[in-house]
Amino acid sequence: MSPAPHTQLLVGGRIYSASAPDATSMAVTDGQIVWVGAERPGRALHPDAEIVDLHGAFVAPAFVDTHVHVTAHGLALTGLDLTGTASREETLQRLREHAAGCDDPVLWGHGWDPTRWADETAPTTADLDAAAPGRAVYLTRVDAHSAAASTALRAAADPADLPGYHPQQPLTAAAHHAVRGAARALLTPAQRARARAAALDDYAAHGIVAVHECGGPDISGRDDFTELLGTDHGVQVRGYWGEAVATAEQAGALLAVTGAHGLGGDLFVDGAFGSHTAWLTAPYTDRRDCCGTSYLTVEEITAHVRACTIAGVQAGFHVIGDAAAAAVTAAFAAVADDLGGPAVAARGHRLEHAETLTVAQAAQLGRWGVIASMQPVFDALWGGPDGMYVTRLGADRAAGLNNFAGIASTGMSLAFGSDSPVTAARPWSMLRAAVHHHTAGSGISPRAAFAAATRGAWRAGGVRDGLAGTLDPGAPASYAVWEAGELVISAPKDSVQRWSTDPRSRVAPLPDLEPGTDDPVLVRSVHRGRIVYDR
Known part of the structure; x- marks a missing residue:
């Protein structure tokens, strides 16, 4: 026998749903949204459901990021993140500090951006050799289409005859791809x-x-x-x-x-x-x-x-x-x-x-x-x-x-x-x-x-059922619960879409995205009924 279906009834929230813009409640059965609406009829329709009190939180379809580099993102989170460095010297200082406390085969860093520095001078091979003597160092520019590389790493890649090569300046094109491949080969499975x-x-x-x-x-x-x-x-x-x-x-x-x-x-x-x-x-x-x-x-x-x-x-x-x-x-x-x-x-x-x-x-x-x-x-x-x-x-x-x-x-x-x-x-x-x-x-x-x-x-991503990415009945229960302030309905000042600010349009409101406003704070992420993050 298959197990009995399990239903959760989320109540006391603000639900972002095109089919029910004023909804405060949502029912989920075995990873699928089965009902959206007001709390009272929700309780009547699902008398045996597990009740989840949202305490006024905002529930919206969870996000999908359509372009990522998972391991590279993780290497920045766990290693040398150079995002926001204010100068070449600060970049090199972070490298020195990282090298002193890290024995990984390759020192992998990401995020330096000389267009935001006063002198716009990129780190050179000699700079990296001085900051981390003898080490294989790979530091990608913020766009990840060029990188500074130490002598040790260049020796492993041999990029001298490839387009984009320079003996001291960051490498681009095929020369960059070569040193990236060499750096990647030095990463351990554990890293x-x-x-x-x-x-x-x-x-x-x-x-x-x-x-x-x-x-x-x-x-x-x-x-x-x-x-x-x-x-x-x-x-x-x-x-x-x-x-x-x-x-x-x-x-x-x-x-x-x-x-x-x-x-x-x-x-x-x-x-x-x-x-x-x-x-x-x-x-x-x-x-x-x-x-x-x-x-x-x-x-x-x-x-x-x-x-x-x-x-x-x-x-x-x-x-x-x-x-x-x-x-x-x-x-x-x-x-x-x-x-x-x-x-x-x-x-x-x-x-x-x-x-x-x-x-x-x-x-x-x-x-x-x-x-x-x-x-x-x-x-x-x-x-x-x-x-x-x-x-x-x-x-x-x-x-x-x-x-x-x-x-x-x-x-x-x-x-x-x-x-x-x-x-x-x-x-x-x-x-x-x-x-x-x-x-x-x-x-x-x-x-x-x-x-x-x-x-x-x-x-x-190839999902064309018209339901994925919504909180309408029949959609997968992939949603996020947020602590958010006042919800608003707005359009760009230079847009012709002003009709959507009219309450009679029955458009579901969203958190305020005006400059200077605080982002909503995540409480929980759920994908197909499975909790993937819970504060």
Whole structure:
């Protein structure tokens, strides 16, 4: 005999549900939401339920982070986190202190950002050798597309003949991939396991119950990817492997050997603005000799999309510069002409970052079902008149970056993530950044931002049942309980969505995302009825 169903009735809260915007109660049976509404009828309908008193807490769909690097995030949490260092000297001092108390085979650090320093001087190989004599040191820039490496690590990688090499300055492109691979090989299984556990615990502790790992041969390596997908943790991991294929047979074989759920994520078309490796149609403003780096041709991108579409596999690409955006748009157009738009749309292919995507390109890609997986905190960190984007691209080009409103207006689906450890996995800060964009007209409403981090994020992961990411009857019981202040219904000041502020619209309210407001405090994270974090 199967066990009797178990029902919990959550009462005394504020439930974020489109089907019942005024709900104060929710019933969950064996990991599925079965009812949402007012408390009195809830008690009458479920007289034998276990009662969970919410004490006025706010209950909302749990978050999904659509772009993460789990082990790298964990290494920053458990090791040398250089985020926020104010100078090269502070960065080196942190390295000295870390080296003195750490005997790991490789000193792995992340997060230095010289565009936020007064002299903008990056750490050199000689600097690292002096701070940690004889040690293998790997320090990634905040965007993870370049890294400073010590002499000992360079000797293990032998990057001298590769593009992006410099004997003293941080390495980019293929030279960076080589030293990253050498550093990764020095990580012990215990280091990786400790890092993975710390990262997954951190996601759960911030209301995130599922993440999309963006792995690949130049990012995490097969061993780490396989170990991660085999990790037993309450936070669900969907794995993307960033390696290009040319045929449907190759796509199927690569999926089988890696255990990946899709062949995309950080499949690099180009690099990043901060490292001068995003692929541009015109030179960088601060480096007139440079248009960035292209890793795939239009023909290679086209072959990958075609192969994955035929094989029934979700594909995707890392796309940042405008030349990269033009290349992927041309590739999708070619495959849609060949196989038909509906065949392409059925796969839900993705573009990661998509920072320079234009409204016209989004309109095309949206017709073919392509999803934009974007990172709002990028604008918060690097946008604005004094930000890194303006330094790299000039004011006119910078103003067009991360145009969430423009992309969404075309019907192209949005999904949001952190790219942790590039930015911290803090969903409410991410939503605030999406709403309060540096460029007028590029921000979206809180409701649209929340949808991109919940319903849109599940859709980006191939779940198209219309229920995942909601608290409607029939949906999986994946939710987070928050201590939150007053709930509000709002829209961007420059938005045409003001109708949603009218109470008669029956729109469920959200926590206030105005600048300076406090983030809600997490009480509990639940995924499919299983508690994954409990304060």
